[in-house]
Amino acid sequence: MRHTFKHLLLFAILSIPLAIVCMSLQAHTAYAKQAVPLGSCGDTVADDAQLFGNRVADVLAQAQAMNTALQADTRVVTVAPEKLAGRSLSDYYYFVQGRCPAWAGQNFAVLVVAKGYDPFLHLGSTFNGKLAAADYQQITLSNRSLLAGGNYAQGAINVLQQVQKKLSPNYTWLWVTLVVVALLIAGAVLAFVFLRRRQSVAAATGAREQAVAAKQAAVNITSSLGRKSQELAPRIEVLLALLPPATATQLQRLFEASKAKESRVEEHLGNLLSNPATNLDGKTTHVEQYTQMQRSYQQVYTEAQEPQYLQQGIESIVARLERNPQESIDFRQLTTANSRQSGLSRL
Numbered sequence: 001m002r003h004t005f006k007h008l009l010l011f012a013i014l015s016i017p018l019a020i021v022c023m024s025l026q027a028h029t030a031y032a033k034q035a036v037p038l039g040s041c042g043d044t045v046a047d048d049a050q051l052f053g054n055r056v057a058d059v060l061a062q063a064q065a066m067n068t069a070l071q072a073d074t075r076v077v078t079v080a081p082e083k084l085a086g087r088s089l090s091d092y093y094y095f096v097q098g099r100c101p102a103w104a105g106q107n108f109a110v111l112v113v114a115k116g117y118d119p120f121l122h123l124g125s126t127f128n129g130k131l132a133a134a135d136y137q138q139i140t141l142s143n144r145s146l147l148a149g150g151n152y153a154q155g156a157i158n159v160l161q162q163v164q165k166k167l168s169p170n171y172t173w174l175w176v177t178l179v180v181v182a183l184l185i186a187g188a189v190l191a192f193v194f195l196r197r198r199q200s201v202a203a204a205t206g207a208r209e210q211a212v213a214a215k216q217a218a219v220n221i222t223s224s225l226g227r228k229s230q231e232l233a234p235r236i237e238v239l240l241a242l243l244p245p246a247t248a249t250q251l252q253r254l255f256e257a258s259k260a261k262e263s264r265v266e267e268h269l270g271n272l273l274s275n276p277a278t279n280l281d282g283k284t285t286h287v288e289q290y291t292q293m294q295r296s297y298q299q300v301y302t303e304a305q306e307p308q309y310l311q312q313g314i315e316s317i318v319a320r321l322e323r324n325p326q327e328s329i330d331f332r333q334l335t336t337a338n339s340r341q342s343g344l345s346r347l
Contacts, residue, residue: 207290
């Protein structure tokens with residue numbers, strides 16, 4: 001009897017661990033059977049827990065939009081709490097992945113939704129580092145009230161939209177930078193063009209003013225030559241009748257030489273004034289052209305100084321002869337002195 005009792009006790013001790021192992025295996029087997037979603041592995045949305053109601057199409061549309069935007073393969077799965085058997089949504093995803101190996105792909109994005117749980121998100125390696133845990137936690141927190149209120153479809157749509165936004169490359173800063181750089185470059189170019197334009201206009205204005213001043217000086221000196229010749233002509237005509245023949249001849253020749261030089265100056269000035277390229281009558285041109293016009297009129301002015309000195313000498317002789325017609329005048333000395341003064345004026 002005593003021996004039989006020992007055998008029964010040993011059998012009881014061995015039966016307890018065996019029963020525990022069997023129960024565990026049954027639980028795992030039952031969970032494994034329940035872990036496969038009712039939908040096919042190829043379904044984009046598998047609403048096994050019937051959480052989306054008549055808005056499955058809306059969730060599907062958002063998943064497809066995420067696929068297009070991210071070149072992803074998005075799946076949305078719902079599961080009833082009783083099927084989880086107390087396990088996490090992460091565990092459920094990995095059980096499903098064991099039945100659907102393709103869901104472990106690099107570009108997969110799987111969202112698992114269950115009543116009373118925060119949605120679980122699995123992202124393939126393509127999206128590594130693009131969504132921080134804190135970011136996803138903030139996304140779930142912002143949609144927790146919707147999910148708690150039973151609006152699982154909108155909650156899932158919002159989560160997918162916000163995840164898509166976080167994963168989408170944001171080139172706004174690049175475009176803003178490019179626009180700012182383009183505006184700065186355009187502004188710099190416009191400022192440079194405007195400054196060069198102002199400098200060009202200022203230079204052209206200054207050159208024109210100098211050309212106009214040279215033109216006016218040439219016109220003034222040429223006009224004064226004509227007036228002086230007209231003034232001297234009658235006085236010389238009177239003197240020619242009173243002077244000795246030799247003096248009269250030299251005075252007349254000197255006056256004619258002066259008038260010939262004056263005529264050449266007038267001809268050169270007339271050519272400039274009649275030429276549209278050098279008459280400076282209100283038109284605008286380049287600095288180089290104004291500078292050339294100034295030189296041309298300056299040459300006329302310089303050329304007019306020689307007959308001007310001659311006229312001054314002739315006027316001095318006429319004044320002396322009017323006082324004394326018999327005075328002996330050294331015309332050669334006057335001509336030499338005039339030539340010397342003319343040469344100095346051109347230096």
